[in-house]
Amino acid sequence: MQRMFMRRVGLALLLMLAATALTFWLVTAAPGNVAALIAERAAGAGADGEMIAKIADDLGLNDPLPVRYARWLGDALTGDFGVSLRTGKPMAEEFAERIPMTLALLAGGGVLALVLSLAMGIAGAASNGGIVDRVLHGLALVGASTPNFFVAAMLVIVFSVWLGMVPTFGVAGLTSWLLPWITIALFPASVLARVVRVNLQDTMSRPFATTGFAKGLTRSAVLLREALPNIAIPYMTTFGAQFTLMIIGAIVVERVFGLNGVGAFFIEAIRFRDFIGMQAILTLFVVFFVSINLLVDVLAMLADPRLRRPRKA
Template identity: 45%
Template sequence: MVHFISKRLQQSLILLFLASVVCFTLVVSAPGNVAVLIAELRGAVATPGYVEQVAEEIGLNKPLLMRYVDWFGDAVSGDFGISYRTGQDVSADLAARMSITGTLIAGSAIIATLLSLALGFLGALWPYKLPDRVSRGLALLGASTPTFFVGALMIYAFSVHFQLLPSFGFSGPETWVLPWLTVAVLPAAVLSRVVRIGLEEAMSSPFVLTAKSKGLSRTAILFRDALPNITPLFINALGTQVGLMTATAIIVEPLFSWQGLGDYFLAGVRFRDFMVVQACLLIFLTFFILVNLIVDLAVLLTDPRIRRQWS
């Protein structure tokens, strides 16, 4: 088990290094002259002399490898440079916005987990009957509806028509509900099918016959015997969906006027603020890698077969 943890930590560090290379390469390869862009954003005339001065100031004249080493060293220490557009410290902006995106992803993950378990168990309790068909239809609808359309429907239904919840801002729990639901719909739909299919396979196992011979009800067997068997599978699928929520946040945050990392990333792309884009990309990829590391460790703890394999 210690060997497994050590190996996964090494793999995560390698992936983090490769992620930093990808982030730096993508941004550096973007078309256009960064020095000219910065000169124009500063409101100055982009004369050749001034452009050369800006390029020297921000280190564009250094060799590419040296630029990467400087950027990576600063990023490891938490320094992501200065925004080309605003002149503000990118690290300070990230720290202020990270809690907003964290709230969005954490709340959505909890709602997606509860909804998926409810729909999955609903179908497993009454297989191939009306509740199972309803849960399957809801899952299909949720998985095939674009997230931005779900958000628009949420705003129209709960803010415009019924006037129950605010449609924008980050000022309290009442403003969190609609963004949470919007992000949670797709993961809940996918995870509900994981739960339903996993429970169906578990209920066909030999231990179910033993449980039935003891007089246990289907509900008791599902919760006591079948659920622990699908826990590693569910954790694995949940980790994938939580990682993908970082991409969903880029769509949902501007929709509800949340000034989180997704909104910050879009602003960086729109104004070609490369320091912001690099920082946000690196954070998103780092989050995805860490989530997968945590998932692997959680699966190790919940699946005795893997523990025996690495013992």
């Protein structure tokens, strides 16, 4: 178990290293001159070629790309991600202000997706081809096919503009989180509901489920007591994948609902060609993706003894 855990951690670190190197190269290769942007910010129209060259030399922008990456990685490991070209503040301060907002959005959306997917999947399996199963199947298809920005717009029009039940913009109490949570949770909840439904249907055909029926248990009892625990691993892995994708949805949701999170900052960094901000946020996304997948792998190994067995050659 310990060897497998260390192997997974090692692979995760290698993946982070490769991903950060790739994103560093992509951001560096993007059109634009960081030194020119900094010079224009400092001197406006008075920035000249000599000033730009001096800034480039001071920042080491003329060094080979591997040297620049190694220097940036060393600083990032100490928590120094540079200074945002758009706001003029260190990225560490920007993260401290914005990460809690994004985490609150992801946590609420993740819990909502978890509850909705289990409720829809179990209800559909209990109905087993009945009207409830067909209705939930249709709702899951619609939810998995509707983009976040359209869901957000419809929710705002109905519940904020027409009914006036919740705020449309910013954070002003718990009610202001309801629409963002629903928006970001709809797609993963719909996908996970189908995962639960299909896996429960498959599990119900196995011998231990037949034994449960022979004991006189109802279909609902067999679903909850026998079948549901046996779909934990596929559900867990799919939930982890969907949860990591929610960070992409957060970019849209934060902009629509005026949440001052990392996703909204990323859009602004792209608009203002804030290369340092983009690099820092892309690195944060990479760490988030890899860390969540590593956590899911570890939890799956703890839950299923078969995954802890060493592979035979």
